[in-house]
Amino acid sequence: EEALQINSVKMKSKEQRRWYIEEPENFEDAKTEECWRRAMDDELGSIRDNDTWELADLPNGHNAIELKWEYEVKKGAEGNLVKHKARLVAKSNVQDQGVDFEEVFAPLTRMDTVRLLIALAAQESWTLHHMDVNSTLLTGELEEELYVKQPPGYIQEGEEHKVLKLQKALYGLRQAPRAWNTKLDSTLISLGFEKAPLEHALYKRGEGSDRLLVGIYVDDLLITGADDEVIANFKLQMEELFKMTDLGLLSYYLGIEIQQKPEGIIICQEAYAKKVLESCGMKDCNPSHVPMKPRLRLSKKSEAPAVDATEYRSVVRRLRYLTNTRPDLAYSVGMVSRFMEAPTTEHWAAVENILRYIKGTTNFGCVYLREKKKEMVELLGYSDSDMAGDVDDRKSTSGMAYFLGGSIMSWLSQKQKVVALSSHEVEYVAAATAVCQGVCLGRLVGDLTGKEPERVMLNVDDKSTISLWKNPVHHGRCKDIDTRYRYLRECVEESKVDVNYVCTDDQLADILTRSLGRQKFVKIRRRIGVQAVT
Structure with a gap:
């Protein structure tokens, strides 16, 4: 009690939260309100304009997937009403893999990469722009033969027995995100873009002042580059190919x-x-x-x-x-x-x-x-850990932070997966995670900027851990983690990472490993x- x-x-109850966002639960609740009726008409108009389906008889051996309406109140950063959005969604729970779909995975830009683009734009004095694709998933072309029932409230008179044969993807279908991503990927490549090898939702084009970077998160395009005119031309190209909304300078994203x-x-x-x-x-x-x-x-x-x-x-x-x-x-x-x-x-x-x-x-x-432009891109990291901080299983917490041009753009606070036997092993495990992330970030920054990045600088506040990397005589002390973390020593030997000692007072990753005063x-x-x- x-x-x-x-x-x-x-906490508010579920009923209170639902009232607060003002969204009907089904077609019966929405059909009597003019704002939602207009939203549904607009959605169906976009679907018809896109040639998403056509009326057909249901062939033997095929099942028709049911459709439902979903409603959302679009609001801005300040909570102001932007528009009422109705979306027609397929009930994908009846789809069987291998019959109705094959592959479903579609890459998205990771949040670390979004922050990297923002930090890079700040350091290079670039502007960030934002575009939104209208009815995104409806543009993906299907490879499978699929049929859906006519949408609630919009069944054509005299054709009640017929179904809709899909030519393009529909929201809710398991393969819809992948179909859209495949369409967008082929479009960007045709425009001269190249996919970043370490981030498959990030594209690059041009060199020097013509450099253009585009990050993809479903229907949101984050665009940045050295020349605003190049960005404007790219926007015109995309508007000719898709129904796009140019949101101008980036101000609100995810x-x-x-x-x-x-x-x-x-x-x-x-x-x-x-x-x-x-x-x-x-x-x-x-x-x-x-x-x-x-x-x-x-x-x-x-x-x-x-x-x-x-x-x-x-x-x-x-x-x-x-x-x-x-x-x-x-x-x-x-x-x-x-x-x-x-x-x-x-x-x-x-x-x-x-x-x-x-x-x-x-x-x-x-x-x-x-900051002032530099010949080399500076990537500075901090790695730290506590010691057996979890009172249940005595595992420790790793903390990692990376800075680009003095601004933090990647961080992690995570419980370690192994139980370490000493403080230097705890630090070694934490540094292993930090080195992997640092090498990946360094390669990605170099690929996006076209500049060769400096060696990743990693600051650790434990001298035993640094000795463990640099002096082979100490390796016998960590045989239990030698195989798993051999990669660290190779990175140091190949000069991919430069490890430095930093005193505890200057260890910025400390905030990610323990509760502080x-x-x-x-x-x-x-x-x-x-x-x-x-």
Whole structure:
């Protein structure tokens, strides 16, 4: 009963959240409202203009897939109404692999790569642009023979017995994202683009001042390059090939607010953070100075009363998305994510403290300053770990942060998969993850800029770990991890990575491995570039 009372105070019910977003659940609820009727007419108009289907009799041996309407209220960064969107979706749960579809995977630009493009644009003084493809998945061409039933509310009189034979993909089909990606990939290649070998949703074209980079996230195109005229010409090319919406300079992307200023580029999720607080009933809570109390230890064996696991997971999932622009939240959110199976009031208290910290820092984000152009691209990393911080299985937490031109653009706070036997092995395991990420980032930066990157610089605050890499005499001390982490020594020997010692006070990855006191936490937060941006 105590747990239920806590949840009822802290969180909104599902019915309240549904009322808040003002979205009907089915066609019967939507058909009486003019705004949703117009949205459905527009959707069907786009489908017909695209020659997505044609009326046909259902052949023997084929099943017709049912269609349903899904409704969404499109809102801007400030929560203002943009438009009512109705989408016709196929019920793909009846599709069988090998019969109705084969391959379904479609690559997306990773969030690390999005931040890399932003950091690169800031360093090179480029502008970022945004385009959106209308009715994205409807342009993909199908290889399979598929039939669907006529949509609810739009069944043609006299043709009720007929079905629709699909010529192109439809939302909800398992193969629709792949069909669209295949279409877009072939289009960009025909325009002279080349796919980045390390990021299959990233494309490049031209050299020098004609350099153009395009990142793909389903129907969103993130575009940047050295020359605005080259970007404008590319936009015209895309508008001739697809129904596109030119959104101009990038200002809002995947829930992230972007400000492009002469002195640099700023990213934050202020509007999203406020929505998280409101949905959790924490809009008017008292703020906290740190996201997690120092030396706090949480356990799966907690004997405190249980809380609603579904609601707990829902809040944690929202917090995890907020870490896309908030490395200062990465450790605390990662910690509470370990208890999603059976959360208790102790775990919820930790989540509540994170929310109170967000209350006082809703306008915080990452700043990417414009710097003088350099001959070489500088990539600087930090690697750190705690020691057996998990009280249940005694595994440690790895922390990693990479900076491009002095601005943080990649970070990680993750529990290690092995139990290390000593502090230098813990650091070695953490550094292994950091080296792999650093080498990959260095190759990607060099590929995108056309410049040969400098060796990745990695700062570690443990001299034993550095000796373990550089001095073969020490290798006998780590036979248990020798095979798995041999790659590290090869990177050092081949000069792909330069490892340096940094004192603990200057170890910026410390914020990703443990809960810190207020003074040290604020100091590191400022040094990694997380600050108030509005």
